Amino acid sequence: MLSVTCIAPVNIAVIKYWGKRDEDLILPLNDSVSATLSTDHLCTKTTITTCESFAENKIILNGKEESFDNPRLLRCLEEIKKRAKASNKCKPEILKWNVHVKTENNFPTAAGLASSASGYACLVYTLACLYGIENEEISSIARQGSGSACRSLHSGFVQWQKGEHPDGSDSVAVQLVPHDFWPEMRIIVLVVNDARKKTSSTGGMSTSVKTSKLLKYRVEECVPKHTKDLVEALNKKDFETFGKITMQDSNQFHAVCLDTYPPCVYMNDISFAVVNMVHQFNALKKEVKVAYTFDAGPNACLYLLEKDVPEVLAVVNKVFPNDKLGDPEYIKGIAVDLSELPEAQAEFTASGNNLLKYIINTKVGEGPKRID
Numbered sequence: 346m347l348s349v350t351c352i353a354p355v356n357i358a359v360i361k362y363w364g365k366r367d368e369d370l371i372l373p374l375n376d377s378v379s380a381t382l383s384t385d386h387l388c389t390k391t392t393i394t395t396c397e398s399f400a401e402n403k404i405i406l407n408g409k410e411e412s413f414d415n416p417r418l419l420r421c422l423e424e425i426k427k428r429a430k431a432s433n434k435c436k437p438e439i440l441k442w443n444v445h446v447k448t449e450n451n452f453p454t455a456a457g458l459a460s461s462a463s464g465y466a467c468l469v470y471t472l473a474c475l476y477g478i479e480n481e482e483i484s485s486i487a488r489q490g491s492g493s494a495c496r497s498l499h500s501g502f503v504q505w506q507k508g509e510h511p512d513g514s515d516s517v518a519v520q521l522v523p524h525d526f527w528p529e530m531r532i533i534v535l536v537v538n539d540a541r542k543k544t545s546s547t548g549g550m551s552t553s554v555k556t557s558k559l560l561k562y563r564v565e566e567c568v569p570k571h572t573k574d575l576v577e578a579l580n581k582k583d584f585e586t587f588g589k590i591t592m593q594d595s596n597q598f599h600a601v602c603l604d605t606y607p608p609c610v611y612m613n614d615i616s617f618a619v620v621n622m623v624h625q626f627n628a629l630k631k632e633v634k635v636a637y638t639f640d641a642g643p644n645a646c647l648y649l650l651e652k653d654v655p656e657v658l659a660v661v662n663k664v665f666p667n668d669k670l671g672d673p674e675y676i677k678g679i680a681v682d683l684s685e686l687p688e689a690q691a692e693f694t695a696s697g698n699n700l701l702k703y704i705i706n707t708k709v710g711e712g713p714k715r716i717d
C-alpha cells in the first residue's frame with residue numbers, strides 16, 4: 346500500500362480565462378494570468394492511497410462519497426498514469442492498482458472561490474507524488490481537470506499560455522514571478538455569497554463561445570494587450586497599471602457574460618457597491634490604491650498593497666457595516682487589529698447592514714506541497 350497527502354492553493358485571475366477552443370482537452374481561447382493565494386488561509390488537502398486489494402477507485406469530497414465516473418477525474422488519473430509509465434519512475438504493477446482519494450477544501454466548494462482549481466491541482470499533484478513524477482510538467486494534466494487548475498501548480502504570479510498545438514501539449518502554466526517577488530501584495534476576498542452557484546463556469550463559457558461577439562473581440566484584440574501590459578507592470582511593480590488592467594479585464598469579462606445569450610449574470614448589487622467603493626476610494630487618493638476582480642460569482646477579490654490594508658478595511662467596514670465585526674470568524678486570514686484601523690473618510694456611506702458574509706485577508710503564496 347502507498348499513500349501520499351498534499352495541499353494545493355487557490356488562484357485568482359487578474360486576466361480571466363473565459364472560453365475554450367477545445368472542450369474535451371480544455372484548451373482556452375486566450376492566455377490568462379493569476380496570483381496563487383497562500384495555503385495558510387485557503388487550500389485543498391488531498392490524501393491518495395493505492396493498494397492491490399482495492400476493488401474500485403473511490404473519491405470522498407468533503408466527507409461525502411462522489412461518483413468516480415466523472416470524465417475529468419478519470420482523464421486526470423489516466424494521463425498521470427500514462428506519464429508515470431513513460432517515465433519509468435514507478436513499478437508498472439502499482440499503476441494497475443485502484444486509488445482511494447480523500448479530499449477536503451477548507452473553504453466553500455463550487456461557490457466561485459476557485460475550488461475546482463485547488464481541487465484538481467491537488468489531485469494531480471498528489472497522484473504525481475504517488476507515482477514519483479512530481480517534478481515533471483503536470484500543469485497540462487491539471488488543465489484537463491479544470492482549466493484554471495493548471496495555474497495552481499505554481500507559486501507567485503502565473504501565466505497560463507493558451508498554446509497553439511491541437512493536442513494541447515503547449516497549453517501549460519508557467520511562473521511569471523515567485524511568491525516573494527512583490528511581498529507587499531495583499532488579496533482581500535469579500536465573500537458576498539458562498540452558496541453553490543447556479544451557472545457553472547464550464548456551462549457559462551460554453552454559451553459565451555457560441556453566442557457572444559464581444560468574446561471574439563476580447564480574445565483577439567484585448568487580452569493580448571492586457572496580458573502584455575499587465576506582465577510588464579508586474580515586473581516593474583507598477584501597482585497603478587497592474588490595478589487598472591485587473592479591473593478593466595474583470596469588467597470586460599462580465600460584459601462578455603452579459604453579451605452571452607441567454608446572459609450569465611454573476612455580479613449582483615453588492616458586487617457593484619464594491620466596484621463603486623473602490624473607484625470612490627481611488628478617486629479620493631488620486632491614484633489606484635486598490636483593484637477589484639470578480640470570477641463567475643458575486644464575491645469580490647481586492648488586490649492592494651500591505652500599507653493600504655488598514656485604510657481599505659476601514660472603508661469596507663463603513664460601506665458594509667456588519668454585526669459580526671469583531672468576531673474572529675468575520676475577518677479570517679492574516680490577523681487585523683481592528684483598534685488600529687483609521688477613521689474612514691466622511692465621503693463613504695453605508696450600503697446596507699450585514700451584506701458581506703465574511704472577509705478573507707490573504708497574500709500571494711506557494712504552490713502545492715507534500716505534507717505527509
Ligand SMILES: Nc1ncnc2c1ncn2[C@@H]1O[C@H](COP(=O)(O)OP(=O)(O)OP(=O)(O)O)[C@@H](O)[C@H]1O
Pocket residue numbers: 389406448449450453454455456457458459460461462463464465468493545546547640641642
Ligand atoms: N477538493 C476537490 N477535489 C476534487 N474535485 C473538486 C474538489 N473541489 C472541487 N472539486 C470539483 O470542482 C467542482 C466545483 O467547480 P466549479 O467551477 O463549479 O466551482 P468553483 O471552482 O468553486 O468556482 P469558480 O471556478 O467559478 O471559481 C466540484 O463540484 C467538484 O467536482
Ligand SMILES: C[C@@](O)(CCOP(=O)(O)OP(=O)(O)O)CC(=O)O
Pocket residue numbers: 357358360361362363371377461462490491492493494546547548639640641
Ligand atoms: C471566471 C474564471 O474563474 C473561470 C474559471 O473557469 P474554470 O477553470 O472553473 O472552468 P473549466 O475549465 O470549465 O473547469 C476565470 C479564471 O479563473 O481565469
